[in-house]
Structure formats: C-alpha cells, structure tokens
Amino acid sequence: MYKVSEMLRGGDISTFLWINQANRSSFYDWILPKITQLGGAASSIICALALLLNKSDFWHQAGVNMALSLSLSHLIVQILKRFVRRRRPYQVIDGVFTGLKLYKDASFPSGHSTAAFCMATVLSAAVPSYLLIFYSIALIVALSRVYLGMHYPSDIVMGAGIGIITTLWVI
Template identity: 35%
Template sequence: MNALQQRIVAFDVALYYLCFGTCRLPVMPTISRLISKLGDGGFYLVSGLLVAWLDIENGIDFLLAGLFVFAIELPVYMFLKQAIRRDRPCDRFADVIPQITPSDKFSLPSGHAAAAFVFASLLSYYYPALMLPAYTLASLIALARVFLGVHYPTDILAGAALGLTSSVIGLNLIDLL
C-alpha cells in the first residue's frame, strides 16, 4: 500500500471510530437497527408495488424503472464486493462488536447505501417533491450501517456513489427508449 492509500485508510478508520463512538449511547443501536432494516430490500419492493398500485399515471413506470436500475446496480455491487474483499470493521478490530449480523463477509461497497441511493434517486426523478426526505432517509440508512459496526464511512460513500451512478445510467437508458 502506498503512502496515499495508507493515509486514506488511516483517515477512514479514524472517522469510523468517531462515528462508532457516538453509537455508545444506549438508544443508538436500536434506532440504527430499525433504520438499517429499511434498507434490507423488501421495503423497496413493497414501496414500488404500492406506488404502482396507487399512482395510475406514473406508478408502473416507477416500478419498472426501479427493477431496471436495480438490475444494473446489483451485479456491479456483487462484483465489487468480491473483487475488493475489504474486511468489515467488526472483523478487523477486536474492540468493535457488531450490533447486527452482516449479510455477507465483505464491506466495500455498502449494499444498503447503494440500494438506498438508487431508491432515493428514483423517488426524486418521478416525484421531485420527495427529494429531500428520500435522500435524508438514504443517508440515515447508510450511516446506520457505520453505527452498527459493519461498515467504514468510505464503504457507504462508495455504495452511495454506486447507487447514484446506476440510477443516472439506468434512467438515461430508459429515456433513450
């Protein structure tokens, strides 16, 4: 690892401990688990189906766009996880006790952050008035993963970037069709 990479990792670990340290409040693990649950995947499918059912004008387009964008994001996410193979903080540091059981072994990028930012992007595209709450919730889902001890801050930044990039590509491809 070169000097720049070492500095980035050191900064990331320091930032992680700063975030994880705030999680020591008794209520934070419970709140973080609840918020993180929203990013597990089922929430997006149920929400997409509900929007398709309730919004006659744009609901079906929203659901289909979501399926399309997630079909772009998910394989890239899985490839990156296996290619990078970064240990989770709870696996690397003895003093980090995860507040949940991670869904897989590696941390970079955060799949919860990627999915949350895909969903926020889709909501913002189809329902611009929901942009602020959508991105706020996506950010909270991503941060909850750090507070739970299963991701570094750069994992969630990479996940957010993946989600946003997948959304831009997917929505632009849909517009071309």
C-alpha cells in the first residue's frame, strides 16, 4: 500500500509541476488570477443571491439549490481541511509560481474548485444545453488553482467531486 501511495503522490507532484511551471505564459499569468475568483466566496455568494432574488420560481429554486449545495459542500471542505491539514504546494516545493494572494489554510480539498463545480452542476441542471460551457468554466477555475500554486491536482479533483456529489444530492 505504501508503494501505491508514493506512486500517487509522485504523480500528483509531477502533474502539479507540469501545470504550474511547464505551461507558463504572460497571458495565463494575467488572466488566471482573475478567472480563479469565479470560484471564490464573493462570486459564489453573488451568483446564489442573484438566483435566490429572481422572481421566477424556476430560477429561485435554482438559487435555493445553489445556496444549499454551496453551504453543505463547504462544510465538508472545512472539516476535511482541518482533518487532513495538507500544506499548500508553494509552502512545500521550491520555485513554485504563485498569484498575489497566498492562502495559509490547508490545501486539501480545494474550496474554489468545490464552489465552481457546485455552481456548474446547479446551472447545468437548470439549463442542460449549456452544460459544456458551465463545466468548462469550472474546470478552468480548478486548473487555475494549480497554475497559481495554491493546490495539487488531487485537491482540485476532490473539490470537484465534493461539489458535484453534494449538488446532485441536494437537487
């Protein structure tokens, strides 16, 4: 079991380095710090509130689903962060590219990825014809967290899973 664990850990680090360092570009350095905020607290709360305040019963229900799934999923994220206590990549690996805002809490799982995939799942359930767009945006948000040195790939995969599963349960 130890060998399997070490193999997964090594793959996580090599994939992290490939995303964080091998794909550097001035365009990504400029755009990804902006895109990453789509999974932040302000964006997810504004999105849920906009839907909740909508007079249409359909969109209001989507807002209820989003608010409940974001609340429940972030409770799970916070419990896991306190239990696992994984240090962020920039705190462990030398030479990691980071954005301007450095978070100090635990890395596992990614809260931004969780929120992005919660929102994508709710919106995809409401408007299935835009599913590819919603999940593409969520994936870019998640990958931006690795590019900016805040998370390992396994952090964003777990965050995405929590976001999707929690939302499907709520819906």
